[in-house]
Amino acid sequence: xxxxxxxxETIAAIAPPSSVWHAxxxxxxxxxxKPLGSLGRLxxxxxxxxxIHRECATTxxxxxxxxxxxxxxxxAEGVSAYPAEVTQQMxxxxxxxxxxxxxxxxxxxxxxxxxxxxxxxxFADVPxxxxxxxxxxxxxxxxxxxxxxxxxAQALSVGTTLASAAKEAGLQLLAVGEMGIGNTTxxxxxxxxxxxxxxxxVTGKGTGLDDSAHANKCRVISAxxxxxxxxxxxxxxxxxxxxxxxxxxxxxxxxxxxILGAAMHGIAIVIDGFISSAAAxxxxxxxxxxxxxxxxxxxxxxxxxxxxxxFMRLRPILSLDMRLGEGTGAVLAxxxxxxxxxxxxxxATFTSAGISEAGL
Amino acid sequence: xxxxxxxxETIAAIAPPSSVWHAxxxxxxxxxxKPLGSLGRLxxxxxxxxxIHRECATTxxxxxxxxxxxxxxxxAEGVSAYPAEVTQQMxxxxxxxxxxxxxxxxxxxxxxxxxxxxxxxxFADVPxxxxxxxxxxxxxxxxxxxxxxxxxAQALSVGTTLASAAKEAGLQLLAVGEMGIGNTTxxxxxxxxxxxxxxxxVTGKGTGLDDSAHANKCRVISAxxxxxxxxxxxxxxxxxxxxxxxxxxxxxxxxxxxILGAAMHGIAIVIDGFISSAAAxxxxxxxxxxxxxxxxxxxxxxxxxxxxxxFMRLRPILSLDMRLGEGTGAVLAxxxxxxxxxxxxxxATFTSAGISEAGL
Numbered sequence: 001x002x003x004x005x006x007x008x009e010t011i012a013a014i015a016p017p018s019s020v021w022h023a024x025x026x027x028x029x030x031x032x033x034k035p036l037g038s039l040g041r042l043x044x045x046x047x048x049x050x051x052i053h054r055e056c057a058t059t060x061x062x063x064x065x066x067x068x069x070x071x072x073x074x075x076a077e078g079v080s081a082y083p084a085e086v087t088q089q090m091x092x093x094x095x096x097x098x099x100x101x102x103x104x105x106x107x108x109x110x111x112x113x114x115x116x117x118x119x120x121x122x123f124a125d126v127p128x129x130x131x132x133x134x135x136x137x138x139x140x141x142x143x144x145x146x147x148x149x150x151x152x153a154q155a156l157s158v159g160t161t162l163a164s165a166a167k168e169a170g171l172q173l174l175a176v177g178e179m180g181i182g183n184t185t186x187x188x189x190x191x192x193x194x195x196x197x198x199x200x201x202v203t204g205k206g207t208g209l210d211d212s213a214h215a216n217k218c219r220v221i222s223a224x225x226x227x228x229x230x231x232x233x234x235x236x237x238x239x240x241x242x243x244x245x246x247x248x249x250x251x252x253x254x255x256x257x258x259i260l261g262a263a264m265h266g267i268a269i270v271i272d273g274f275i276s277s278a279a280a281x282x283x284x285x286x287x288x289x290x291x292x293x294x295x296x297x298x299x300x301x302x303x304x305x306x307x308x309x310x311f312m313r314l315r316p317i318l319s320l321d322m323r324l325g326e327g328t329g330a331v332l333a334x335x336x337x338x339x340x341x342x343x344x345x346x347x348a349t350f351t352s353a354g355i356s357e358a359g360l
Numbered sequence: 361x362x363x364x365x366x367x368x369e370t371i372a373a374i375a376p377p378s379s380v381w382h383a384x385x386x387x388x389x390x391x392x393x394k395p396l397g398s399l400g401r402l403x404x405x406x407x408x409x410x411x412i413h414r415e416c417a418t419t420x421x422x423x424x425x426x427x428x429x430x431x432x433x434x435x436a437e438g439v440s441a442y443p444a445e446v447t448q449q450m451x452x453x454x455x456x457x458x459x460x461x462x463x464x465x466x467x468x469x470x471x472x473x474x475x476x477x478x479x480x481x482x483f484a485d486v487p488x489x490x491x492x493x494x495x496x497x498x499x500x501x502x503x504x505x506x507x508x509x510x511x512x513a514q515a516l517s518v519g520t521t522l523a524s525a526a527k528e529a530g531l532q533l534l535a536v537g538e539m540g541i542g543n544t545t546x547x548x549x550x551x552x553x554x555x556x557x558x559x560x561x562v563t564g565k566g567t568g569l570d571d572s573a574h575a576n577k578c579r580v581i582s583a584x585x586x587x588x589x590x591x592x593x594x595x596x597x598x599x600x601x602x603x604x605x606x607x608x609x610x611x612x613x614x615x616x617x618x619i620l621g622a623a624m625h626g627i628a629i630v631i632d633g634f635i636s637s638a639a640a641x642x643x644x645x646x647x648x649x650x651x652x653x654x655x656x657x658x659x660x661x662x663x664x665x666x667x668x669x670x671f672m673r674l675r676p677i678l679s680l681d682m683r684l685g686e687g688t689g690a691v692l693a694x695x696x697x698x699x700x701x702x703x704x705x706x707x708a709t710f711t712s713a714g715i716s717e718a719g720l
Contacts, residue, residue, distance in 0.1 A: 033453055034460055035441070035567035039688075040661065040681030059467065081395070081718040089715040093393055098708025100394055107419065107702045108695070207395035208718055301400065319679060320696070321400030328399075335468070335695040336680070342467045348458025355449040358441040358568055 003241070004153045007257075010160050013264045017292040022051035025344065032347040033355055041315070045295070045340035049173075052268045052293055057172055059342045063334055064111040065175040065327045066162060066258060067094060067101055068251035070118030071137030072182030073146065074224070079185040079217045081208045084137075087181045088121035094179070094326075095126050101177060101326035110175065110331050117158055118250030132158040138186075138249045141224050145231075145246040146186065152245040152253055159257025160264075167265040173334060174262055175270040175297065176279070177327020178251045184302060185217060187278035189224050189247035191304040193232050194240065194281055195311055199225060202304035204274070207323075240285035248282070255279035263290040270337070272330040273300035273323065277308040284312045295337060298322060298329030363601070364513045367617075370520050373624045377652040382411035385704065392707040393715055401675070405655070405700035409533075412628045412653055417532055419702045423694055424471040425535040425687045426522060426618060427454060427461055428611035430478030431497030432542030433506065434584070439545040439577045441568045444497075447541045448481035454539070454686075455486050461537060461686035470535065470691050477518055478610030492518040498546075498609050501584050505591075505606040506546065512605040512613055519617025520624075527625040533694060534622055535630040535657065536639070537687020538611045544662060545577060547638035549584050549607035551664040553592050554600065554641055555671055559585060562664035564634070567683075600645035608642070615639035623650040630697070632690040633660035633683065637668040644672045655697060658682055658689030 003011070025047040030036055037043065050056060069091050075084045093099045094114045097106075105112040115130045116123060120137040123129055134154045138146040147155065166174055184206040191202040199221040205214050228246035232239055244253055256279040262269040263283070271280045271294055283290050296309055299316035301323040309316060317333040350357055363371070385407040390396055397403065410416060429451050435444045453459045454474045457466075465472040475490045476483060480497040483489055494514045498506040507515065526534055544566040551562040559581040565574050588606035592599055604613055616639040622629040623643070631640045631654055643650050656669055659676035661683040669676060677693040710717055 032460075033450070033458060034684050038567065038682065038684040039460065040683065042680060042682065083716050086716050089713070090393070093708055093713045093715060096708065096713065098393060098706075098713050100392075100399065100703055100707055103703050103706045104699055106706075107699060207398065317680070318696075320402060320677070322398065322402065323400065324394050324398040332696065332699055336678075336692065339464055339467060339692055343460055343463050346458075346463045346466075347460055348453055348456065353449070353453045353456065353458050355453060356443050356446050 006157055006160060010260050010264045011287050014287050014289050016289045017048065017051035018054045021054050022047050025050040029344065031349040033350055033353050039343060042340040042343060045337055046344040049268055049337060049341050050344065052266060053172065056345055057341065058345060059338045060109060061172040061338055062170055063109065063173045064113060064166060064171050065101065065105055065177060065331050066113045066115055067177045067179060067327050068115045068117045068254045069179040070249055070251035071120040072180055072186060072249050073138050073140035074142060074185050075182040076140055077142055077220045079220055080181045080206060082181050084120065084181045087179055088119050090179045091116065091119055091123065095128055099326060100324055100328050101331065104328055104331040108331055108334055110334060115158065115254060117155060117254040134250050141247050142220060142227065145228065146248055147245050147253065155250045155253035156257035158254040160261035163258050163261025163265055163267065166267060171267065173268050173337065175272065175327050175330035175334065176255045176258055176276045177272045177330060178255065178275045178325055180249055180251050183249050183252065183275050185221060186247060186249040186252055187275045188221050188304050190243055190278040190282065191307055192221065192225050193243040193247060194238060194285055195307055197307060202307055204302040204304065238285065240282045244282045252279045256282045259283040259290060263293040268295065269293055270295045270297045270330040270333055272297050272327045273325050274302035274305040275325055277305055281308045281311055295333065297333035300329065366517055366520060370620050370624045371647050374647050374649050376649045377408065377411035378414045381414050382407050385410040389704065391709040393710055393713050399703060402700040402703060405697055406704035409628055409697060409701050410704065412626060413532065416705055417701065418705060419698045420469060421532040421698055422530055423469065423533045424473060424526060424531050425461065425465055425537060425691050426473045426475055427537045427539060427687055428475045428477045428614045429539040430610035431480040432540055432546060432609050433498050433500035434502060434545050435542040436500055437502055437580045439580055440541045440566060442541050444480065444541045447539060448479050450539045451476065451479055451483065455488055459686060460684055460688050461691065464688055464691045468691055468694055470694060475518065475614060477515060477614040494610050501607050502580060502587065505588065506608055507605050507613065515610045515613035516617035518614040520621035523618050523621025523625055523627065527627060531627065533628050533697065535632065535687050535690035535694065536615045536618055536636045537632045537690060538615065538635045538685055540609055540611050543609050543612065543635050545581060546607060546609040546612055547635045548581050548664050550603055550638040550642065551667055552581065552585050553603040553607060554598060554645055555667055557667060562667055564662040564664065598645065600642045604642045612639045616642045619643040619650060623653040627653065628655065629653055630655045630657045630690040630693055632657050632687045633685050634662035634665040635685055637665055641668045641671055655693065657693035660689065
């Protein structure tokens with residue numbers, strides 16, 4: 001696939017976070033009233049967010065989560081424990097405020113956005129739902145590419161456009177999550193394509209498959225990879241946009257677009273579990289500079305997730321054996337990120353507090 | 361040491377959390393709109409807190425952190441990177457609001473209490489400081505027991521009395537933390553005594569020792585263990601109160617008292633890093649039922665901490681390479697615990713949301 005003008009501009013405009021602010025943050029952290037380095041990863045997180053913001057933003061940050069929903073043609077192959085209509089049912093649950101992500105977003109003061117990127121259902125105009133449907137579900141990737149060129153371009157622009165709106169609105173910390181029955185299959189296929197690992201190593205039990213259904217899922221993913229390998233990997237060169245188009249999904253492509261857009265606008269973005277990490281991995285394969293804007297909210301139980309985090313050299317903030325998606329792990333990591341920034345901003349220094357420094 | 365009447369009553373009154381409420385919580389979790397078990401450890405946390413509260417308490421919980429401060433005679437042996445006067449300086453920093461724990465307590469709406477259990481300094485009457493000094497620092501455990509029988513009893517009752525006051529005040533989630541230059545040495549000695557591990561396996565670099573100072577610290581701890589082994593371990597039977605008295609500290613004993621008191625009153629309590637875990641391990645060795653009321657806030661970088669968490673069969677909630685103490689890891693875990701409870705209380709069920717259940 002050729003890049004559209006919008007996408008090409010977005011990618012070209014991505015610069016890494018500020019190394020000057022990063023160094024300044026590290027120096028300040030060493031003056032605070034605590035043994036050197038004793039806040040551990042909170043210090044890394046604080047330095048990263050200061051380098052992204054290029055200032056010492058005060059807490060609470062203005063935060064939003066985007067839950068991208070879409071259906072998947074591959075569900076025809078029996079790859080999910082749940083029927084496909086659960087995607088639309090869960091969108092209604094999000095709109096009614098009863099899903100896990102609603103609870104966490106309310107508790108942690110995170111604005112919630114639900115984006116229909118390609119659900120196989122029609123929704124009324126409901127507050128909180130963003131109508132961005134590209135198509136009623138992606139195509140069955142066992143037999144054809146999940147998206148056409150145009151559909152992929154449209155799905156990517158759903159995300160980049162939302163990132164621009166987030167910038168306009170002054171949001172300072174974003175999270176992405178998803179809902180789409182069948183989307184762990186797409187994420188496993190993306191992971192296998194980008195990393196060269198066999199399907200069996202990157203395929204988990206999704207929402208709860210038994211052993212025989214899991215074996216079937218592995219077979220389907222292997223067949224999907226065989227079907228699209230030639231177009232995605234030419235003489236050892238991987239074409240990440242072709243990977244996304246052939247074996248991705250509409251909500252995954254929208255997340256890839258949002259991550260690229262957030263990086264371009266210099267907004268910090270927290271990824272969630274396996275699916276959103278697959279979206280981020282595609283963005284990373286296109287432009288590795290995006291990694292400076294990413295926080296990995298958590299380590300999920302899906303085996304492919306670890307592979308993707310290693311691929312992007314990201315360490316998860318939380319590790320709570322979650323495997324729900326929806327952005328839940330990303331939003332749950334937000335209080336940790338805000339804590340790191342508050343410590344950075346508000347702690348006394350050894351000098352200001354009149355405390356003796358280490359002598360040994 | 362003989363148990364005082366107060367301590368004996370406290371221990372005798374400890375009952376485990378409600379198994380009926382635990383089972384009820386598990387059953388309800390399985391009806392919520394998510395794949396079975398997909399909230400991972402959040403489901404364990406929710407079930408545990410419901411079993412402790414014996415009701416579905418609403419969030420936000422009423423939360424408090426207690427930072428126990430004391431000095432240690434063992435600092436005369438050069439076991440810390442910081443001079444002993446940093447204990448009192450840091451107490452002043454807590455009172456001024458500039459320490460890491462102040463920042464986290466403010467951000468997460470946790471009431472902050474600073475308890476002078478035995479600092480080698482006199483403090484004026486300042487709001488937020490609880491004067492509970494047992495003695496100006498523990499004795500040098502290389503040459504004599506850290507505390508006398510009476511001093512230990514007094515330090516324990518500092519904690520049990522505060523737990524009773526917390527119950528009176530309607531607090532629902534407590535955290536314990538500490539400040540005391542030299543207290544990783546006491547915690548390592550306690551760990552070695554309770555678990556039988558050699559000093560080298562349970563001794564870390566504390567606030568930042570170099571290799572030669574670390575080797576000295578290991579030698580000191582080995583000598584301390586030799587000095588007190590006979591009184592703490594008689595024919596293979598370990599006497600946890602003697603361990604606490606001989607190689608503990610005043611703030612550690614106060615935390616042990618608070619943990620026993622919280623368990624007696626049925627209040628959930630979050631432990632922090634290595635030192636507070638040593639206090640909890642003594643309480644656990646006295647009465648293992650306390651474990652049902654404990655949450656391990658985080659896994660610190662001190663090698664002995666992992667040994668203690670395994671000893672109590674606790675899994676840490678966070679793992680962020682922190683090694684600061686003060687209760688910072690415990691307070692940082694509180695939003696995760698509240699998230700688990702909010703999810704339990706507020707998520708829709710499959711039936712209420714009209715969502716199809718798993719079919720495969």
